[in-house]
Amino acid sequence: MESLLIGEVAARAGVLVETVRFYERKRLIPLVPRGRSKYRRYPAGVVQRIRFIRRSKQLGFTLEEIRDLLALRDRTGGCATVRDRAERKIVELDERIAALNRMRAALGELAVTCADEPNDARCPILHALDDGEDGCVR
Amino acid sequence: MESLLIGEVAARAGVLVETVRFYERKRLIPLVPRGRSKYRRYPAGVVQRIRFIRRSKQLGFTLEEIRDLLALRDRTGGCATVRDRAERKIVELDERIAALNRMRAALGELAVTCADEPNDARCPILHALDDGEDGCVR
DNA sequence: CTTGACTCCGTACCATGGTACAGGGTTCAG
DNA sequence: CTGAACCCTGTACCATGGTACGGAGTCAAG
Known part of the structure; x- marks a missing residue:
């Protein structure tokens, strides 16, 4: 060969x-x-x-x-194991998709607000990024 | 201060x-x-x-x-510019979400096929990964 | 025998977003 | 004055998935 x-x-x-x-x-x-x-x-x-x-x-x-x-x-001979790996990966993909969807939704809302009431002195997006609530102390 | x-x-x-x-x-x-x-x-x-x-x-x-x-x-004073950046990022997020959804769908189908007809000698998932069509030569 | 195309190994480098030292200097309390 | 707790710089390191390069060996054709 x-x-x-x-x-x-x-x-x-x-x-x-x-x-x-x-x-x-x-x-x-x-x-x-x-x-x-x-x-x-x-x-x-x-x-x-x-x-x-x-x-x-x-x-x-x-x-x-x-x-x-x-x-x-x-x-x-490990078809079931392979399927298991695939299913775990599917769960992981679903989580990543959900995380991106959350970002997308949050940013979408900000963009809408900003489009509705633009304000150069106090842009709603920048303002939200400044003051947003988040669990900051880790 | x-x-x-x-x-x-x-x-x-x-x-x-x-x-x-x-x-x-x-x-x-x-x-x-x-x-x-x-x-x-x-x-x-x-x-x-x-x-x-x-x-x-x-x-x-x-x-x-x-x-x-x-x-x-x-x-x-750049509220419109900020909104533009946000909107570009939204498009990018949408693209990433779509890409992940495509992976998810492909893998989901494979997992279903494999669950329907498991075969240790020729696992449908492994088989698809072996022979799948793709634009390989770049 | 030489030239060009191929291969070898080891190592460094790219982006991304940090984290972790080592080996100093500073500051403040006791 | 001493020690703890802080700060400094510079550099190396982590994961991820490769890419690039230098210098040397190999192989086939002409």
Whole structure:
């Protein structure tokens, strides 16, 4: 079976060579045997693995979480575990969405107030940022 | 008018002393005159300024954007400009929310499929991450 | 044999928003 | 006068996800 040099892997997966080495350092892709030279010799499957990483990132997983997902992918048989990870991530996404929605709503209200009653001497938005209530002391 | 030492400012604003110095380095709060010693002497208004920063952060502004907002706050009379910044930020928040919603929806679908037809040998989620369509070559 | 393209390693750097020292100086109470 | 508690500067470090670069080795074609 023919093996690929890192540049070929990177090109096929759509990432930079440095990124492939970065993923290796982060243990997302395995350390592969080197030939007589010190060149990495990748099996073709690594390209798929990197694409898996890309898609997982698009779904909001961090590299650390993806390492976990890849481990499940490697040891076939953990469908329920994978689903669990997906569901946890969904909860997290929902929380992030809710947080952004709260910001959005707060800022939307300020913008409306400001649009209704603009006041250069005492802009409603700046005023709210100055005096807003918040649990400041942590 | 009495002035405050940095520790007092930090305590009143609810941040660490290092954070106050950090904000000074980032030019979010002014360089203040020092006394006979080299201690910073802050006017009381700086506490309010730091709270302004905190609240702006809560609304999703970056420190760079907050620097901008503070400049508008300093030169009274830019209510329309402030509103413009707020509206741009709202658009950005909407985009981020939409992106997260897309991730959420995609992952939600995968989780449902996986819950309907779990398969340890070929988990629908892992399978989708392996073969998903995406514009890979950039 | 040389040249160009590729690879290697190690390290530094980017943004973001801080946090944590180390090794000093200052200030105030007792 | 001494010690605690504060302040100073400068630098390094944290996570996140890479990107860039220098200097050296390798490989294939011409």
